[in-house]
Amino acid sequence: MxxxxxxxxxxxxxxxxxxxxxxxxxxxxxxxxxxxxxxxxxxxxxxxxxxxxxxxxxxxxxNRHPECLHDCIFLVCDNCGGTTHLDDDRLADGVRAAAKQQGFNPERPVIEVRGLCAECG
Ligand SMILES: [Zn+2]
Ligand SMILES: [Zn+2]
CATH class of the missing domain: 1.10.10.10 (Winged helix-like DNA-binding domain superfamily/Winged helix DNA-binding domain)
Structure with a gap:
């Protein structure tokens, strides 16, 4: 199964x-x-x-790279649904740091960007 x-x-x-x-x-x-x-x-x-x-x-x-333990970032196209997976630790670490500054324990940042992909835009 x-x-x-x-x-x-x-x-x-x-x-x-x-x-x-x-x-x-x-x-x-x-x-x-x-x-x-x-x-x-x-x-x-x-x-x-x-x-x-x-x-x-x-x-x-x-996940095409299961060894990747980043906070993955996804770009989701509102038109075709195409989704691009990218990793940018500086961005993700910035989100974690901002959460910690609020006294919040960031266990799992979810970073998704909605918009139009290169083909649809
Ligand atoms: Zn990733
Ligand atoms: Zn698209």
């Missing part, structure tokens, strides 16, 4: 929701797969850093 979910996720060009993935796995396996069981597996994937969650889309992407 994990392999099936991973394959389905990897086949999407855009971030995929648990429902998108459940539908793809259901088709591939010719049986009904519930989004709830997909969610549980996606949680394991994100904990292992082999997938990343795009919070503003409630969707997931395969």
């Amino acid at each position: 994990r392999a099936a979910v991973f394959d389905a996720l990897a086949a999407f060009e855009r971030p995929a929701s648990a429902y998108d993935i459940a539908e793809a796995v259901s088709k591939a396996q010719d049986r009904r797969v519930a989004a709830n069981s997909v969610y549980r597996i996606l949680d394991l994937f994100t904990a292992a850093n082999v997938a990343r969650r795009i919070e503003s889309e409630n969707a997931y992407m395969v």
Whole structure:
């Protein structure tokens, strides 16, 4: 089941929701797969850093560099849904530092930029 979910996720060009993935796995396996069981597996994937969650889309992407332990930054196109993953530790550290200045313990910065990608803009 994990392999099936991973394959389905990897086949999407855009971030995929648990429902998108459940539908793809259901088709591939010719049986009904519930989004709830997909969610549980996606949680394991994100904990292992082999997938990343795009919070503003409630969707997931395969992490092409799972050894990357940055606070990943995602650029999400409002038109086509295309999502670019980039890492800039100076920016992310700045967000963490600003949070700490407020006495806030920043466990997991979520940095997503909405707009138009190079092709749509
Ligand atoms: Zn990253
Ligand atoms: Zn676009």
